[in-house]
Amino acid sequence: xxxxxxxxxxxxxxxxxxxxxxxxxxxxxxxxxxxxxxxxxxxxxxxxxxxxxxxxxxxxxxxxxxxxxxxxxxxxxxxxxxxxxxxxxxxxxxxxxxxxxxxxxxxxxxxxxxxxxxxxxxxxxxxxxxxxxxxxxxxxxxxxxxxxxxxxxxxxxxxxxxxxxxxxxxxxxxxxxxxxxxxxxx
Amino acid sequence: xxxxxxxxxxxxxxxxxxxxxxxxxxxxxxxxxxxxxxxxxxxxxxxxxxxxxxxxxxxxxxxxxxxxxxxxxxxxxxxxxxxxxxxxxxxxxxxxxxxxxxxxxxxxxxxxxxxxxxxxxxxxxxxxxxxxxxxxxxxxxxxxxxxxxxxxxxxxxxxxxxxxxxxxxxxxxxxxxxxxxxxxxxxxxxxxxxxxxxxxxxxxxxxxxxxxxxxxxxxxxxxxxxxxxxxxxxxxxxxxxxxxxxxxxxxxxxxxxxxxxxxxxxxxxxxxxxxxxxxxxxxxxxxxxxxxxxxxxxxxxxxxxxxxxxxxxxxxxxxxxxxxxxxxxxxxxxxxxxxxxxxxxxxxxxxxxxxxxxxxxxxxxxxxxxxxxxxxxxxxxxxxxxxxxxxxxxxxxxxxxxxxxxxxxxxxxxxxxxxxxxxxxxxxxxxxxxxxxxxxxxxxxxxxxxxxxxxxxxxxxxxxxxxxxxxxxxxxxxxxxxxxxxxxxxxxxxxxxxxxxxxxxxxxxxxxxxxxxxxxxxxxxxxxxxxxxxxxxxxxxxxxxxxxxxxxxxxxxxxxxxxxxxxxxxxxxxxxxxxxxxxxxxxxxxxxxxxxxxxxxxxxxxxxxxxxxxxxxxxxxxxxxxxxxxxxxxxxxxxxxxxxxxxxxxxxxxxxxxxxxxxxxxxxxxxxxxxxxxxxxxxxxxxxxxxxxxxxxxxxxxxxxxxxxxxxxxxxxx
Numbered sequence: 078x079x080x081x082x083x084x085x086x087x088x089x090x091x092x093x094x095x096x097x098x099x100x101x102x103x104x105x106x107x108x109x110x111x112x113x114x115x116x117x118x119x120x121x122x123x124x125x126x127x128x129x130x131x132x133x134x135x136x137x138x139x140x141x142x143x144x145x146x147x148x149x150x151x152x153x154x155x156x157x158x159x160x161x162x163x164x165x166x167x168x169x170x171x172x173x174x175x176x177x178x179x180x181x182x183x184x185x186x187x188x189x190x191x192x193x194x195x196x197x198x199x200x201x202x203x204x205x206x207x208x209x210x211x212x213x214x215x216x217x218x219x220x221x222x223x224x225x226x227x228x229x230x231x232x233x234x235x236x237x238x239x240x241x242x243x244x245x246x247x248x249x250x251x252x253x254x255x256x257x258x259x260x261x262x263x
Numbered sequence: 264x265x266x267x268x269x270x271x272x273x274x275x276x277x278x279x280x281x282x283x284x285x286x287x288x289x290x291x292x293x294x295x296x297x298x299x300x301x302x303x304x305x306x307x308x309x310x311x312x313x314x315x316x317x318x319x320x321x322x323x324x325x326x327x328x329x330x331x332x333x334x335x336x337x338x339x340x341x342x343x344x345x346x347x348x349x350x351x352x353x354x355x356x357x358x359x360x361x362x363x364x365x366x367x368x369x370x371x372x373x374x375x376x377x378x379x380x381x382x383x384x385x386x387x388x389x390x391x392x393x394x395x396x397x398x399x400x401x402x403x404x405x406x407x408x409x410x411x412x413x414x415x416x417x418x419x420x421x422x423x424x425x426x427x428x429x430x431x432x433x434x435x436x437x438x439x440x441x442x443x444x445x446x447x448x449x450x451x452x453x454x455x456x457x458x459x460x461x462x463x464x465x466x467x468x469x470x471x472x473x474x475x476x477x478x479x480x481x482x483x484x485x486x487x488x489x490x491x492x493x494x495x496x497x498x499x500x501x502x503x504x505x506x507x508x509x510x511x512x513x514x515x516x517x518x519x520x521x522x523x524x525x526x527x528x529x530x531x532x533x534x535x536x537x538x539x540x541x542x543x544x545x546x547x548x549x550x551x552x553x554x555x556x557x558x559x560x561x562x563x564x565x566x567x568x569x570x571x572x573x574x575x576x577x578x579x580x581x582x583x584x585x586x587x588x589x590x591x592x593x594x595x596x597x598x599x600x601x602x603x604x605x606x607x608x609x610x611x612x613x614x615x616x617x618x619x620x621x622x623x624x625x626x627x628x629x630x631x632x633x634x635x636x637x638x639x640x641x642x643x644x645x646x647x648x649x650x651x652x653x654x655x656x657x658x659x660x661x662x663x664x665x666x667x668x669x670x671x672x673x674x675x676x677x678x679x680x681x682x683x684x685x686x687x688x689x690x691x692x693x694x695x696x697x698x699x700x701x702x703x704x705x706x707x708x709x710x711x712x713x714x715x716x717x718x719x720x721x722x723x724x725x726x727x728x729x730x731x732x733x734x735x736x737x738x739x740x741x742x743x744x745x746x747x748x749x750x751x752x753x754x755x756x757x758x759x760x761x762x763x764x765x766x767x768x769x770x771x772x773x774x775x776x777x778x779x780x781x782x783x784x785x786x787x788x789x790x791x792x793x794x795x796x797x798x799x800x801x802x803x804x805x806x807x808x809x810x811x812x813x814x815x816x817x818x819x820x821x822x823x824x825x826x827x828x829x830x831x832x833x834x835x836x837x838x839x840x841x842x843x844x845x846x847x848x849x850x851x852x853x854x855x856x857x858x859x860x861x862x863x864x865x866x867x868x869x870x871x872x873x874x875x876x877x878x879x880x881x882x883x884x885x886x887x888x889x890x891x892x893x894x895x896x897x898x899x900x901x902x903x904x905x906x907x908x909x910x911x912x913x914x915x916x917x918x919x920x921x922x923x924x925x926x927x928x929x930x931x932x933x934x935x936x937x938x939x940x941x942x943x944x945x946x947x948x949x950x951x952x953x954x955x956x957x958x959x960x961x962x963x964x965x966x967x968x969x970x971x972x973x974x975x976x977x978x979x980x981x
Contacts, residue, residue, distance in 0.1 A: 094533075153545040156461055156495075173531040183543045186494045190487060208516055215537070216512050219477035224343045224540030224551075226494075227479075231531050234487035236449060238402035238418055239428050241294050244449040247401060248456065249487020249533070 083204045090174030094232030096253040108136045120160025122146040152187040162192035172207040175231040195250040265412035267601045267620045274623035281594040295592040301528030319641035322577040326567040332475040332508040339478025343540020345554040353383035369464040375489035376400035377469025399488035414596030417582035466492035476511045479539035497547040500555045505563040506576040521639035525581040577640035584634035606634035606644040629916035632884035653789040670793035676779040683752045687719040713928035714959030724755035738771035743810040747817035749951035760978035777804035783823040807845040818950035822885025825849040853891035867980040869900040875943035879950035900980040907937040915956035947973045
């Protein structure tokens with residue numbers, strides 16, 4: 078499948094499960110989006126896991142400018158205070174609008190589980206057509222020595238436990254935003 | 264707490280209560296309809312029939328290897344820091360978990376949903392040992408607060424309305440809530456439970472998969488609570504049934520294609536999680552999670568070796584067998600299972616919770632095959648339910664009067680037919696109106712009065728045969744008619760209509776006189792030996808080599824002859840080739856007229872009359888015939904008017920409607936309402952049993968909608 082079709086399908090399927098999908102071109106845009114969104118939602122804090130030191134500094138600075146608290150790991154200390162969590166993800170799966178994220182780091186888990194809003198950064202080159210296309214990658218993680226915690230995330234947390242009526246935002250994040258980044262265009 | 268009826272009398276009392284719960288009924292009906300629509304949409308582009316066969320084969324291959332898979336899993340999981348335990352039964356599993364808690368000085372425990380923990384009544388045990396246990400799955404939390412068991416395997420609180428949940432949450436939060444807003448109720452759970460995750464010392468989860476080749480657990484969830492339960496506390500205990508062991512990731516990914524689709528109509532759940540070994544954990548002094556996996560046997564390893572029941576272990580707990588069950592949708596899960604709910608619950612209850620808890624509920628299957636059709640791992644649920652019923656009867660060492668009579672009478676065709684003939688004389692004085700009995704005599708209980716009953720025919724078809732059958736000079740086809748008891752003794756006019764139609768197509772019809780009851784009623788009563796005996800009589804009576812087809816007007820007889828006879832003779836007491844020669848020739852009237860005779864609209868007069876259609880369970884699912892009858896209505900000059908849920912059971916189910924008349928009446932009610940919502944004045948079906956049920960119901964309603972066998976309307980325009 079050509080990349081443009083994959084991007085289209087990924088967007089369509091993710092939106093079908095109430096994720097917000099936005100196309101961006103630079104990480105800088107991602108940081109601005111995160112900050113703006115947080116302010117818009119009247120959140121006061123941002124965390125980021127999985128970014129390089131330089132990017133962390135940039136985001137921290139952007140938060141400071143916007144009067145937001147930038148929380149640093151270990152996140153367990155801030156467990157109840159995380160509004161927005163920004164994390165790059167390892168893969169996207171177009172067929173189901175799924176994000177794939179190695180969550181073996183506890184801080185990654187806390188960020189993506191306890192935040193009110195999860196903003197995921199997905200390079201479009203990492204979008205695979207379907208789950209079976211990732212079988213080797215998943216197996217490589219599961220069969221490696223040592224422990225692991227590996228996650229598929231599709232939309233925000235949800236339930237239909239009351240009257241089988243769909244409700245979004247149960248125990249996990251209440252919103253999922255996917256920033257699809259087209260690289261090498263800077 | 265769970266109070267499953269242990270005898271039929273108290274069960275019927277419970278059923279009565281459930282049937283009068285108006286909300287439960289509306290909720291479940293909505294659920295039932297919406298589920299079917301969602302499900303078909305989400306399966307688009309997937310060959311369900313193929314994938315279910317593949318998964319069934321993979322599961323079947325894994326079952327004899329469970330111990331081997333367990334050993335492989337253990338090696339990998341232990342290498343990654345997990346501690347593996349084995350519990351031979353529920354009590355031992357609970358004790359192991361309590362011991363882990365004690366050893367680690369645990370006070371508070373938090374749980375995500377686990378049917379296996381429900382199976383062992385783990386919460387009760389832990390609470391008795393002094394631990395505080397909090398369920399976090401929304402539905403599970405609700406039923407924990409209400410001190411109830413789950414009413415569904417996937418949606419445990421589906422029996423409750425938002426208002427009932429709202430009242431409950433008001434008590435918990437001591438705040439006034441707007442219950443009509445489900446979103447707000449959900450946020451109450453979010454807010455209230457958040458601190459509990461952080462305070463808990465131990466998190467308990469189940470697992471959907473235990474992958475042998477890597478030692479990872481696979482979990483499929485939506486709410487996000489399981490992720491918190493397995494992340495925040497310093498200890499994680501996973502309680503896993505042996506049946507969750509699978510060889511590899513490939514198998515899991517295949518099952519993942521059907522599990523969410525079948526369970527909730529989702530292409531995938533919000534979260535799919537793999538956990539392997541002891542992961543990083545900041546609340547543990549070692550910075551590593553204390554990770555324990557308890558494998559529960561509780562009869563599974565024995566079951567895995569059972570030639571008949573091993574199939575039940577294929578179950579992946581999608582809950583779909585409840586979602587499509589017409590009985591479940593009337594009475595709800597608390598009356599349709601013990602811990603495990605739905606068709607699979609009627610089976611597993613015997614093995615995991617004993618015959619006492621299965622004794623009454625196992626009888627409550629109408630055999631409509633909807634569960635079998637929807638099952639993503641191809642479990643022959645209706646068949647296994649009857650097999651389970653047999654085991655319950657054997658374990659109880661009792662034979663119900665009905666069974667004694669059934670086997671005595673059915674085995675002796677002449678006696679059986681003598682009784683049917685004489686029934687006419689007994690019934691005659693009761694028939695007041697066009698051969699219908701509208702008011703039953705007082706020795707019947709009043710719940711049987713939901714439909715008028717037809718009178719046994721004055722002259723059964725077999726007694727008319729000699730006078731009416733004709734010889735076709737150059738027959739195009741030579742077929743045998745398998746009439747079935749209902750056509751022979753109640754509705755001979757249906758067979759006469761058939762003869763009229765076939766004559767015009769130059770079909771030579773034979774009626775082998777020694778044919779008898781197909782045996783389905785015996786099988787439904789778990790009288791396997793009787794079912795086998797009458798099957799042999801029929802195979803002898805209807806010598807298949809003489810005929811090109813064996814046609815039946817009764818879908819139930821047809822599907823029984825075609826698909827149950829091979830199961831009955833699975834013991835190879837009959838050569839499979841001979842049997843196949845017989846079963847291959849079984850055909851229903853619509854398929855015969857449309858596909859074999861290639862009837863065209865030129866053969867019929869056009870009336871344009873609007874006709875609604877009821878698709879008999881044993882035709883659409885039993886014999887997989889769906890298009891032909893609808894086509895035939897149009898070919899025969901009528902206008903087919905679709906109605907809602909045509910493929911859903913009418914509530915007849917043979918003796919089911921006598922054993923559970925109130926449920927039968929409720930299922931029928933919905934069916935008749937759906938037909939009345941169309942502008943058809945004629946309703947046809949292709950099973951005399953359905954005609955009896957639908958016709959009796961319409962008559963009782965005093966509606967002008969006539970109910971006929973499809974062959975009768977053919978004869979009218981031919």
